[in-house]
Amino acid sequence: MQEVSIRNYGRGDFANLIALQVQCFPPPFPSELWWNEEQLSEHATRFPEGALCAVIEGRIVGSMTALRRTIRVDEPQDWASVTDEGYIRNHEPNGDTIYVVDLCVAPEYRKLGLGKWLMQSMYETVVHLGCSRLLGGGRMPGYGAVSDKLTPQQYINQVTEGHLRDPVISFMLNCGRLPIGIVAHYLEDEQSEHFGALMEWKNPFLARS
Template sequence: MRKQMIVYADGKPIEIVIRNYTCSDFPGMIDIQRESFPPPFPSELWWNEAQLREHVARFPEGALCAEIEGRLIGSVTGLKVGEAQLHADHSWASVTDGGYIRNHDPQGDTLYIVDICVIPEMRKAGIGKWLMQSMYETVVHLGLKRLLGGGRMPGYHRVADVVTPEAYLAGVLSGKYNDPVITFLLRCGRMPVGVVPNYLEDEESRNHAALMEWRNPFLA
């Protein structure tokens, strides 16, 4: 994949390119993580070259980045999985092989999102939404059934003492609560299909995630 488009940052039009990332992009991919998750976030949780090498070798169609004049500013990564890998209590680590995607199933009919990330200075330019849209195009291009992934619920900790995670998600859908991650995914066209406990170690979400999908509209 390679496509050019115009986005607006601080009211100014900027041309970006969305394309598949390759081995030569690994330093830039790690820089995206470094800028997005500065200390005290542990650097060992950033992408490493071994993980990135697996991405481009096993499923290059699911390895996308966004760049401006050669500088990487965002990325999204996915893998194909089958129904057997999506048991009700799956975690991010189990379904993505800890980010290494060595469990990528070439015959799988679901594109599962491993990670989406945009550097802070470009987060109001719509880069994340365009990266997600590009993954939808990948789903259609490959004839897959759907896109799926767990979304953090970082606003949940504010009300966790009084509502269940399921009630919180319903509150986001009704407009009672505004969650930065779930609201973003809804604006991208994703729909919730449930809540997964113990999905990812995340105090703000109380370790829960909303399982969010986008179904291929061209398949019956």
Template sequence: MYRKELFVFNGDTPIPAIIRNYEVKDFPDLIRIQRESFPPPFPSELWWNEEQLSNHVRFFPKGALCIEINGEIVGSITGLIVRFDPQHPEHSWSEITDDGYIRNHDASGNTLYIVDICVLPAYRKLGLGKWLMFSMSDVVTHLGLKRLLGGGRMPGYHKKANDMTPQEYLHAVTKGDLKDPVISFLLRCGRTPVHIAANYLEDEESCHYGALMEWKNPFYS
């Protein structure tokens, strides 16, 4: 199983942190993090529920990670293994993650797919999301998978939708002409664009598009 001890920084102040697999005892904290991170009008039925979390630790515990600061869980990342064909990339979040229940986890697949990443708002300046993403890359390397993949929201796109296609918007972000809160974060985590998926999520800010972005395992052969 996974356990990483490290220091994160609040300005110039180092803070000890632990990234580890989450367990059944952590479920109430994980649901609390979702509630605080996605307050109303975000629909409460989209927060993690205990059945989903139970499936995560049952079907793919190696892809269920959380981060602790001073003994408190303040963020998590969840994945499943799928068989991804770059020649046929179109899918929705709901389809590929089984609505977050991951009953379609395929241990013989080639790709670790990010289901969700979440960090408490009060801790988002510590770089925890990046460390969680790097830790999932560790899992990809450890299991000998081909890539880490996930669909990123493009929450800045609705402001530009009348002037450019989603592909043009993504290209502008990768060139540095525009910044997007999610896509720019994923670029900093080493992810690169693969495809723009239509109707990826019910997400008006992204005009329902998702940017599929991957990190390729440099040791894969």
């Protein structure tokens, strides 16, 4: 048993958060997509409620970042466009959607369920702020191995129905998020053939017409 705390991150955490990114996203993931201090400063100042980290014995072992926006169906849905390339300068204080920019857990701590706890903490943020949903794209790292046999939508259907397992999409499904669409050129990500799945969690406490 290990004691874990989930808290907001700030300037004193930036070096450790960047080191965590390097651990979590090794090549072929593009190194230019790892956080830099300017991005982290924007996260912590523009939307501190969406800047979370998990800490064990003083070490940051996981993090989750989000921004608040109202997402239009006719706008580009790739990661760079929706998140301002991770700088979140397009954050909207009154947006109806909490959009996940990033979620990562140090490899040696991934069996502890920290990713799920971070996700649950962000659900609480959705509810607390009265937003309608949590949304975000998910990498599909298992897709590259079967892309000659399945379309991206067929792959997501297979994962959702439990016939295939994807390290990212299956995790999101286990956290209660559901796929609502496929985004081409979501990220520069060879394992996913550059596709992403839009994954949604609706606020169950919000009255709907």
